[in-house]
Amino acid sequence: MKLFTAGPVNASKNVKKLMPYPEIGHREPEFEELYKNVKDSLYKVFKVKPEEFEFAIIGGSGTAAIESMITSVVNKKILVISNGAFGERAYQICSIYRMPRTYLRYNWSEYPNIIDIHKILKENPDIGFVYMVHMETSTGMLNPIKELGELCNEYGKTFLVDSISAICCEELDMNKFNIDFCAFSSNKGIGGPAVVGMVCCRKSKLVNLQRRNLYLDLSAYLKYGKSNQTPFTPAIPLMYLLRESLKDLLKEGVENRLERYRRNCFLLREKLLYNDFTFYLGNRYNQMSNIMTNVIIPDGFTFKKIHDGLKKHGFIIYNGKGELKDNVMNIATIGNLTKNDVNDFIKSLKKVLK
Amino acid sequence: MNSITITEIDYQKAIQDVDILVHKCKGIETLEIAEKLKLHPIVVLKALTELVVNNKIKALE
Numbered sequence: 001m002k003l004f005t006a007g008p009v010n011a012s013k014n015v016k017k018l019m020p021y022p023e024i025g026h027r028e029p030e031f032e033e034l035y036k037n038v039k040d041s042l043y044k045v046f047k048v049k050p051e052e053f054e055f056a057i058i059g060g061s062g063t064a065a066i067e068s069m070i071t072s073v074v075n076k077k078i079l080v081i082s083n084g085a086f087g088e089r090a091y092q093i094c095s096i097y098r099m100p101r102t103y104l105r106y107n108w109s110e111y112p113n114i115i116d117i118h119k120i121l122k123e124n125p126d127i128g129f130v131y132m133v134h135m136e137t138s139t140g141m142l143n144p145i146k147e148l149g150e151l152c153n154e155y156g157k158t159f160l161v162d163s164i165s166a167i168c169c170e171e172l173d174m175n176k177f178n179i180d181f182c183a184f185s186s187n188k189g190i191g192g193p194a195v196v197g198m199v200c201c202r203k204s205k206l207v208n209l210q211r212r213n214l215y216l217d218l219s220a221y222l223k224y225g226k227s228n229q230t231p232f233t234p235a236i237p238l239m240y241l242l243r244e245s246l247k248d249l250l251k252e253g254v255e256n257r258l259e260r261y262r263r264n265c266f267l268l269r270e271k272l273l274y275n276d277f278t279f280y281l282g283n284r285y286n287q288m289s290n291i292m293t294n295v296i297i298p299d300g301f302t303f304k305k306i307h308d309g310l311k312k313h314g315f316i317i318y319n320g321k322g323e324l325k326d327n328v329m330n331i332a333t334i335g336n337l338t339k340n341d342v343n344d345f346i347k348s349l350k351k352v353l354k
Numbered sequence: 355m356n357s358i359t360i361t362e363i364d365y366q367k368a369i370q371d372v373d374i375l376v377h378k379c380k381g382i383e384t385l386e387i388a389e390k391l392k393l394h395p396i397v398v399l400k401a402l403t404e405l406v407v408n409n410k411i412k413a414l415e
Binding site: 263266267269270273274276283285286 | 357358383384385395396399400402403406411
């Protein structure tokens, strides 16, 4: 296809070698078919009906999806509950846009207390929205989404969830958990390329949407999405990769993938335990996620030394965020990893620490 | 959070059973132990932690 368009454009031969997909115009039926395919798969992944929910597909990282969700949906005071870097980031968004807000900020690794939240909701009827991160990557903690959803339902609050690190890794049910808006991304548990942010929106809550920005205006994405289009130039290569990732996910089955992640994670934790590692969340295994294990860096070692040593063996890990950057390493067991990969990782880690 | 209720007596019994099994079947994994002993995997991991902390299974790996 020769593109006589102002963008996308035909790439050079050199660039084309890295692009195993057709070059199409985004205002053409070929793109609309691609978009529809992605959208249809998302309904299957979330097990929700088009009559009840709509998906917005945004060109940007998970943070773009969160910023779009918060800034477009919130039209009354929002209660942001945080216990890690990503909850704090959401509050930062609310602050930058000067939105009416209340902050329930726990220390990192502290488990949110539903009784505290209950009290706040009871005493503050002006709160219309509640926000929480499903799985806090910075600590590896799985937050009480289901319990909070029940509270939101009881008090008639709109419930916003950041499920970016939890999608296809933890149980997620929009109706059972009373979630109204859920931000997620193409990466993480879905296993696709990074930088396609998405929001699953409950249709009955799509009222009085705000327009606080241009590129992240959720209503524009929803409006264009109805005809399988995007308001701005989409990342076509990523959409192709996302389509394939969703195809693989549905072939494996969401429950099977979750189980694979869970098995890998239990294996990793058990091996780390046998090798005298301690976890950032201690032995609070019931508060830990299915995919993220945050480990205390052993005395006498630095993150750099462990990271560089593992890299030589073909493994990459990240360090902790913020206050944990020097003393915690984050080991995630998501994506196309097998039991053998986990065992090999542990063997290499042992060699690095010798 | 995964809510798991277990009495102290049952938990102590779980630690004993896990201890016996990991020594009997070297290399057995958490989920296999959970299946064999009909325990929640989180209870098994917690029991393993206690055994490791008390130096009872350190030599296994």
